[in-house]
Amino acid sequence: MTMPRVVITGVGIMSPLAHHYEGLLEGLRAGRSGIRLMPSWAEPSLGLRTRVGAPVTEFVEHQIDRKLRRNMSRIAMLAMCASEQAIADSRLPPEALHSERTGVSYGSSFGGTSTIEELFASAQRSGVLSQGIGSSTFLKMMPHTCAANIAISFQIPGRILASCVACASGTQAVGYGYESIKLGVVDQVICGGAEELTPSVAAIFDVLGATSIGTPDNTPRPFDATRDGIAVGEGAGSFVLERMDLALARGARIYGEICGFYTNNDASHMTNPSVEGLAQCMRGALKAAHLDASAIDYINAHAAGTIAGDRAESLAIEKVFGSQTPVSSMKGHLGHLMGAAGAIETAACLGMLADQRLYPTLNFQSAGLDEGHIAHVTPGGAAIPLRTLIKNSFAFGGVNASLIIQKM
Amino acid sequence: MSINNADHIRREVNKLFIELFELKEEQLTPESHLFNDLGLDSLDAIDMAIRFKRDFNVQATNDDFKQIQTLGDIYAMIERYAPSLTKIAT
Structure with a gap:
């Protein structure tokens, strides 16, 4: 049996360099850096060593409908915005998007870390753990929050896969989306990976001695002999993957084939x-x-x-x-x-x-x-x-x- | 229950609805149906109950909340629990 070939027909980006794919490429071509000094991380109560991060700046959360946003930590909002771009970019017909032949495969290291931080802060303030829990707390924290929120936001009824393998999550999620199409269980997959930047994530890598204590103008320095660690960041990258024969039949723009x-x-x-x-x-x-x-x-x-x-x-x-x-x-x-x-x-x-x-x-x-x-x-x-x-x-x-x- | 306290309850409840559910003052009438007119759902109802309990110390039962259909039902329920409305009383 010949397995179907799989192509990428849509891309969406929320990144420290830009809020869209073309902007990302312009930044990379120009050699720009998305690394920023994080003044708020100097707060003594955080106990952080690193002062450099890669935030998505000027992101307007209120552009998302309240009922959808209510169930989202920042990570899911970034994932949703990137996926909205990717779906629009692919020009996938609504009847295909809303069919059981379309799935979601999305990765992240954590669920909403800011929601977890808020829960800790509330418990600390009130002395009662349950005090800060609302109807959507779990929905924001759960490891598959991006995949579930994408499926619900865009009414995608096929399979949901959530890769939670830390820094390999995004690549693994795209790979699992690709394999799902190869296996013939779906024809299209919205896939990708996301993360949100919080002090606790920086602290985790700080403690391990993995973060950079450099300045935004010269760090991080991958592969360089003088490299001094990572600058943690946030963002979301989404793709529409499709069976190649279907994409060709509808005249879709093809970015590349995953082989x-x-x-x-x-x-x-x-x-x-x-x-x-x-x-x-x-x-x-x-x-x-x-x-x-x-x-x-x-x-x-x-x-x-x-x-x-x-x-x-x-x-x-x-x-x-x-x-x-x-x-x-x-x-x-x-x-x-x-x-x-x-x-x-x-x-x-x-x-x-x-x-x-x-x-x-x-x-x-x-x-x-x-x-x-x-x-x-x-x-x-x-x-x-x-x-x-x-x-x-x-x-x-x-x-x-x-x-x-x-x-x- | 004095008229003033009833007005105060309406103001406080409306303020909470505007904050929690991003509604506009003009949408909030006693006849407004929570689900049909204001677009709330079961998760919103849970958050509403949590905030009534937390902000106003309203110890209403689940059965009380199940009876609620309109904003007017909420005003009435809060009035029933008026003795424990510490925030409003102050």
């Missing part, structure tokens, strides 16, 4: 990445796409700017692809958008496919001596014939996910 996906686990340590686990994930994606490593023109790395993560990824890339295939990370521009990272970086990949130009790793100057020997995209980017790329995302919990995307 391979793989996800695995290091099965060794929660936070120390395994070079072999990462390598195996990329090999798995190649096998799923029936491609040899030599078919890959570009690698979009997870590389967030941590010492251990970037080193392991560079070694794994060298192991699978050698030292010639160009590599870059978007986290110098965007920060680490957690559950949104894989999705928004996938959108960046679609921009590179369209531009036939690779965007470099912002703030990267030179790699350390003990890193893998890989071909970093030089500042200013590089024009190349770009047909096939692999996009990596790796996460705490030992979770790895890789997508392979081809230009049509």
